[in-house]
Amino acid sequence: MKLSDCTTFKISVPNRRHHTWASKMSTPIGHHAVVRLETNDGIVGWGESPAGETWGGSDMRYYGETPETVCHMINDHLFPAIKGMDPVQISTLHNRMDKVVKGNPYAKAALDMAIYDIMGKALDRPVCDLLGGDFRDGIEVAHSLGIMPVDKCIEEAKIAVDEGVLTIKCKTGLDANRDVELVRRLREEVSETIKIRVDGNEGYSSVSEAVRVTKAQEEYGIMFCEQPLMGARDLARVADRIDSPIMADESAWTMQDIIELDGLNAAQYISCYVTKPGGLYRAKQQADLAGALHMSVDIGGSIELGIGNAANLHLGSALPNAILPSVCPVTKPKGCKGPEIAGIYYLDDVVSEAFDFVGGRVLRPKGAGLGIEVDIQKIKEYSL
Ligand SMILES: [Mg+2]
Structure with a gap:
């Protein structure tokens, strides 16, 4: 061949x-x-x-x-x-x-x-077998609220939770007061039981600002705080002053980055997915390294369509330490059944069939290879 x-x-x-x-x-x-x-x-x-x-x-x-x-x-x-x-x-x-x-x-x-x-x-x-076998058949969906006005976030989060999502991810980093207010209102108005995670995408301008926002959000219960600001050394300074775990994403591209993060005590979690390391082969290596350093991972990404989402779900299935709720979309081509809002970012897709969304989790497609029909x-x- x-x-x-x-x-x-x-x-x-x-x-x-x-x-x-x-x-x-x-x-x-x-x-x-x-x-x-x-x-x-x-x-x-x-x-x-x-x-x-x-x-x-x-x-x-x-x-x-x-x-x-x-x-x-x-x-x-x-x-x-x-x-x-x-x-x-x-x-x-x-x-x-x-x-x-x-x-x-x-x-x-x-x-x-x-x-x-x-x-x-x-x-x-299936691809997950080629990565070592399956620890699970899907990934818990964290529904991602992009940066939007707080009222709009709350409205969308309520629908996503009604449709079965158990975790909400808040995109933050541009407005400290808004970011605290959003977490406060989610906790009050959406549900006491939903898990909330936040991702600043390096947006905060200083260690003190990142610490102040995160400590205020911790009052309302957050699972962890992802990449609030730029650079592993500043992540370590934030980690030292907050209670919640830090997840590194923009600071974790290579094996060397993960070793550096561990050495600095900068992150307990890594956002791991197929694209950033250069494919499934390297992603598996990185997640195993993170596991050896006692770090857990989520299956992040960039709102993939069905092809990339399937690859991420096979990866997540095969990683023992991929235990965190993740922004894996619920792939749903136009006209297919499924949620309207929860895990839905597109109006259509390039694969033929929707992925199953059950119990707050999106399941990896079954069958040989990625399990999809393009x-x-x-x-x-x-x-x-
Ligand atoms: Mg991220």
Whole structure:
């Protein structure tokens, strides 16, 4: 079996509402790169990359990518380097990709995902089995409230909870008073039992501001606080002065970052997902390293469509330490049954079937590979 053909697409899928966070306030979600790989014996695998130009590491350590750079890297550098290789040899494939392109994990992740999809289809096994087996069959959904007025957040959170969500994630970081008020009102008006997590996306301007906001939010009960500000050393200064655990996301791109975070006592949790480390292969390695350092992970991401979401759900199923509620969307193509608001960010999808949402959890698709059927008509409809 050899990798023989590669096609890339740039797509844009309509949003349910404008979804924002502190480092992404203007560009809409859903502008993603999609890759279709094929082998010489006709097996097809799919990958997706929700690359964003404003999404990089702390202090410019890692650069933003876009669907355009992802397609360029794949077409002009990465695929030519792996064409003709056996898709089962995942370690050598990554080694080859890393030799021809430094960095650019979002481009490598799209190929890695498609390669795992092919491997699974060739072996008739789900991708989670190729990562070591399944610890669970889905991930608890944290419904993400983008940065919106507090009233609008409360209104949406009430519907999401009525539809079965058990955890709310608040995007914060731009307005300290609003961020405290939001958590206070969620606790009072939505439910005493919902779990609340907050994500500042590096938005706070100082250690003292991050500490003040988080301590005030702790009065109303938060599970943990994600990346309130930039840089591992400042995260450590915040961690020292608050009670809740800190999750690193923008500060955790590589194995070296995780070792540094641990050394500084900067984070107890890591946001781990397929794209940021450069694919499922590296994500599994990073999560295992985090586990060895007694850190738990969530399955984060960038509001993937069905292809990337399936990959994240297979990853989350296979990680013993992926125990935290995560912003895995509830994939639901137009016209399919499912929630209207809970875990829903798009009005349509590029896969044919909705993912099951049961007991506050989104279940990974069953079947070989990623377990999804991609609707090529939808890819064409939403191509840019
Ligand atoms: Mg985050």
